[in-house]
Amino acid sequence: MTHAPLDALTPDDLRHADSYKWTKYPEGVLPLWVADMDFPVAPGITRALTERLSRGLGYHQLHGDAPLMARLHAKLRGQGLTDLPDEGWVHFLPGVVPGLYAAVRALTSAGDDVITMTPIYPPFLSAITDQGRTVREAPLQVTADGWRIDWAALDAAVTPATRLLMLCNPHNPTGRVWTADELTRLADFAAQHRLWVVTDELHADLTLDGTFTPFAAVRDDLRERTITLTGPCKAYNTAGLGIGAAVSHNPALIARLARAGQGLMGHPSALSVTMWRAALEEDGTWLAGVLAYLRGNRDFVADFLRERLPQVHFHAPEATYLAWLDLRATGHGAGIAEHLLAYGLALNDGATFGAAYAGYARLNFATSRAILTEALTRLERALT
Template sequence: MKEFDTFIERKGTDSVKWNALKTIYGTDDLLPMWVADMDFASPPEITEAIETRARHGVFGYGQASPDVFQAVKNWVHKRYQWDLEENWLLPSPGVVTALGFAIQALTEEGDKILIQTPVYHPFYHMIENNHRIVVKNPLLLHNGKYEIDFADFEAKLKSGVKLFILCNPHNPVGRVWRREELEKLGDLCHKYSAKIVSDEIHADIIYKPNQHIPIASLSSKLQELTITCIAPSKTFNIPGLQASLMIIPNAELRKKVQSVQGKISFHGLNIFGRIALEAAYKHGEAWLENLLTYLQDNRDYALQFIEQEIPSVKAISPEGTYLLWIDCRSLGLSDNDLKKLLVEKGKLALEPGGKYGVEGEGFVRMNIGCPRSLLEDGLRRLKKALS
């Protein structure tokens, strides 16, 4: 697949991934495989739609047309068999921003919010920055696969948790939660009157035979207590355009979120974010299917390389996302010492696992959403660093 094998120079394009290395890692002579954006060009249909709109030349205030919402509804129906209504959809610049909206709308200062660790670090930040209390339900690693500790989950809900933030597919461990797992989580949240915010930003990046199921689609009772956050950003590599959506079937919850958005005068997405979102969901499916094949090959290549060439560490096989979670605990190194080896010896920038909570210490996260040549280079650097 030549379109994904092509290296595209990103230095000098205001890329955080490629241009913030010196700030984050102390040097800029590293191969960056840390931030979760891909090194692939987005689908040409998105670029063409943006160029067409740009040539118009007038960029006044805008609003989303019915076509935008219809494209989202069609996408969710086709890929997840979930029928949405247009008024359920609220825009947000990004999923992290959506988490902030939901936390402010559904909880009060001092309330407890439950997360499953290790988990995407902004979960912690949004809870703490809004003066809520982080409650952790640590995931359990058994035979190379993460599982949910349901006894602990229920105990934490009993303690007075008001909101549960689900990550599905899970970042960084790569789990795609099964129907029975989601049903059990949902039943317990319903039993203890905890609302759910489901971060499903990686929902389209799923490896066969796994299947993504939106937790809100499982039943009417779960639909009523869940806010689902989706975006084309990870799927089509357009996070810099800042366009995402919150799916909120419950009218009361929706009104509360709209009230929070009103307080900061957020009224909608920018013109190019809307254009890209609509083009992605209307025309991006064939590109996505090719991407998934490429990413699955990358995943399998990386897993085999690490098993054969770096047997001192263990990579967790992701069921979804383009992120590889690597267990380096057998090396007996602190996160700082591990980072030093990677940077100074391997010239490689990976995400330190401790960033995702204490349960992630001794792990690193590698972004494999890149041309095979970069992946091969990164794996060689990883081997050099750890040899």
């Protein structure tokens, strides 16, 4: 895939009535916030969806589409999740966020404590608090080399009432790709405290640097206590076709999660099943082109901030298309998102990722270079 179609994207192309991202704010605001890409969908996916519409849209294989299951099993095996059982290893979901809620409901009880490492994608926090559980935050540590797990903070967070560790791998919003050594030490921690683990690995295919390691691959006994959540929507830009999957080496855990959502959670649509199947059939050319463009945009953000906004602290993400910006040294704290809106730029407010992160903002750089350049110019104007 050449970069020309991506470079050519303009706000006029993207601001259509069906886009939540581009219509939430008034015309003239550049929306680099919610995590979907501005890029066109892979041609193989659009062809598959068009062909699917030539057939009926009655109930599809609600209990698991066999071709999709086979392709997903093979993909996960290739990433390192070997020895998945032949039966009971997967439960399909309408998205990963419902999987977070179902995992909390299935693996904990009201009043239990749940550990997660902040800053964190906001539904991690709401999945805990909305269901009467208590968040035990273990803040990450920011160093000269980037974001790291604070092992002392983890030890301080665990209590006798802690039942579950919620992990994001790769991490949203910092973009860390946790190393095998870090994940192994995290697995040792979970084993020591007899914790269940749910790991959101939705951004695995958007690894820009390093090697992605599934959490459930690092310690054989811990995989029996782990649920992995995955899906295609981030890598293939199909958030409007909601689908995800909960995967485990332990079929009993999958059954518990399925029961937790029974009657409350819808099933993936026929078109979402077709989309994911087509994504898994792609030869990799489209995704490789997207990753190359994202690396270029990430490096452009890093260069711009270093040269023109050195007071903004930023560590280039190893995965995702999200830049986690520390704007506190510019004199801004709570209310930074509203301040930026006044300059025509919509970013995610850092405080939604944890109360301690007021003054941070999350920027989505999965857009054309021209739009990204204008957005960063507006950021500079707003901060200086």
